[in-house]
Amino acid sequence: MQNQRGASGSLINYILKCFVLFDLKTDKLTHQDLGQMQMYVNYYTRELMNEGDNLPIGIVLCAEKNDAVVKYTLPEGNNQIFASKYFTYLPTEEELKRELRIDEFHKLEEE
Numbered sequence: 001m002q003n004q005r006g007a008s009g010s011l012i013n014y015i016l017k018c019f020v021l022f023d024l025k026t027d028k029l030t031h032q033d034l035g036q037m038q039m040y041v042n043y044y045t046r047e048l049m050n051e052g053d054n055l056p057i058g059i060v061l062c063a064e065k066n067d068a069v070v071k072y073t074l075p076e077g078n079n080q081i082f083a084s085k086y087f088t089y090l091p092t093e094e095e096l097k098r099e100l101r102i103d104e105f106h107k108l109e110e111e
Contacts, residue, residue, distance in 0.1 A: 018054040028064035031073040
């Protein structure tokens with residue numbers, strides 16, 4: 001499925017026994033993107049799930065992610081919809097450490 005700012009699709013994960021929906025956005029994440037994914041997840045939950053299936057999972061991949069948009073758009077305790085930034089290139093070791101917050105992790109280990 002093609003949309004104005006990226007591509008969408010779905011697959012079935014037989015190990016998790018659930019639908020996995022994904023949306024690839026070519027620019028920054030918006031609350032509309034998360035709302036659209038919520039609608040997809042609701043549709044799959046109500047119309048396509050079979051007995052014994054687990055709830056669908058929605059994944060939005062975007063070029064730029066704003067944590068505040070995710071926090072205030074999705075309900076507290078959300079465990080079905082996820083947003084993440086993707087790289088269009090292989091990051092350097094330093095960029096990867098910064099993105100994964102490795103230094104903060106090591107500080108926690110030392111405490």
